[in-house]
Amino acid sequence: MKLGSLELASPFILSPMESVSDAAHRRLCWSLGAGFTWTEMIRARGLVRNNKSTIDLIDSFDGDVPTGVQLMVVNEVELEEALTNLDTLAASTHPHFKNLRAVDLNFGCPSPEVIKIGAGPALLKRKNKLRAIFEVLRAWKGRTSLPIGAVTAKIRLGLNRPEMDQKVYLPIVELANELLDGLTVHARHAREESSTPAHWEAIAEVKARATIPIIGNGDVMSLDSAQRLLQHCDGVMIARGAIRSPWIFRELTGRGSGQPTLAELDAAESEWRRRATELNSKPKFFEWHAEGFNRMRARLSGKPMTGADLPATEHMR
Ligand SMILES: Cc1cc2nc3c(=O)[nH]c(=O)nc-3n(C[C@H](O)[C@H](O)[C@H](O)COP(=O)(O)O)c2cc1C
Structure with missing residues (x-):
């Protein structure tokens, strides 16, 4: 495009x-x-x-x-x-x-x-x-x-x-x-x-x-x-x-599944954290993504989740 x-x-x-x-x-x-x-x-x-x-x-x-x-x-x-x-x-x-x-x-x-x-x-x-x-x-x-x-x-x-x-x-x-x-x-x-x-x-x-x-x-x-x-x-x-x-x-983009494996999720999270730390991301981003990665992990490992399948603070622009 x-x-x-x-x-x-x-x-x-x-x-x-x-x-x-x-x-x-x-x-x-x-x-x-x-x-x-x-x-x-x-x-x-x-x-x-x-x-x-x-x-x-x-x-x-x-x-x-x-x-x-x-x-x-x-x-x-x-x-x-x-x-x-x-x-x-x-x-x-x-x-x-x-x-x-x-x-x-x-x-x-x-x-x-x-x-x-x-x-x-x-x-x-x-x-x-x-x-x-x-x-x-x-x-x-x-x-x-x-x-x-x-x-x-x-x-x-x-x-x-x-x-x-x-x-x-x-x-x-x-x-x-x-x-x-x-x-x-x-x-x-x-x-x-x-x-x-x-x-x-x-x-x-x-x-x-x-x-x-x-x-x-x-x-x-x-x-x-x-x-x-x-x-x-x-x-x-x-x-x-x-x-x-x-x-x-x-x-x-036809390159694979829409869900990661647990190993991919772990690798992505640690890479995200490494970069966010290096780039001095604001605390609000750390809060959001910590919750987001945890929700993904709970979903993948089949653990029951409470609330909606999206972070609770979701809002729309
Ligand atoms: C957490 C969150 C933050 C958002 N912040 C913005 C924003 O800064 N600017 C914007 O144009 N839209 C923002 N939006 C709206 C989205 O860009 C999008 O228009 C809306 O969620 C509908 O798309 P979706 O159905 O794919 O979620 C936000 C949405 C969410 C869920």
Whole structure:
């Protein structure tokens, strides 16, 4: 699959995931077949203010693993400042930023904090504002010294049911055709929980109007669901399926089982821990993945599990 000037080794993309997508986890998913990976959502305001804990999340040290940064912005001015600062940081004290290959904008985070400030899905129906934001991103792509191959956006179908019914997502496709290199569609509105089945028919509707690659997202948990969704779009983004088992990428790329053996799991965990320690991953990533590896181990060894088959802190953007 091609995204802008990036040639992806597979059309299966690891989602941006808060508290999950550190550099060590991205490498694990990439080594198993993910064609592209994203950092978790980064607040553009934190980047503008040189907030250290925000900047630490842009951890693209690893030149082998194709990685993009996902930003959450309130408006085009903030985006311009954030991108300018990214260039400055990449040129000076933070050489690890040099590996960023793409920038994505988040228009899907359902957090009330984000919606209250008019960001994320609150922007979906504001076509003029979106145009201004996309134009800033496009212009920056043309001048940055970073090796950016693609600029994209990840949208939901609307802030709520009425917006989804009005199909506010369709005019965004026209804008994206003109100004972006790809569009990811998380096929739910922002008030819907992960238990509501994703509306894949909307992905097909978007694809029918698109001249750029469309990445479908929502409910891909297996080879069968990935193949069915791929009939409607160019690539597939996977979040919970990769939490459940990063080996899903091995299954999707036809290289083996979607579940590791216990020996593979042990090796992957110690390699993950070694890298996360070396790269100074934040404690939240250690907490998440310790729980995640334990759940996988319990599942593989047939031990009874309590609660859902996903970490308890699961939330959706
Ligand atoms: C733990 C977790 C963290 C997430 N963080 C983000 C994020 O930072 N940015 C984003 O765009 N989506 C985020 N999402 C949403 C996913 O990217 C994806 O859109 C959603 O989970 C639907 O895909 P799935 O059915 O494959 O899980 C997150 C999801 C989960 C489960």
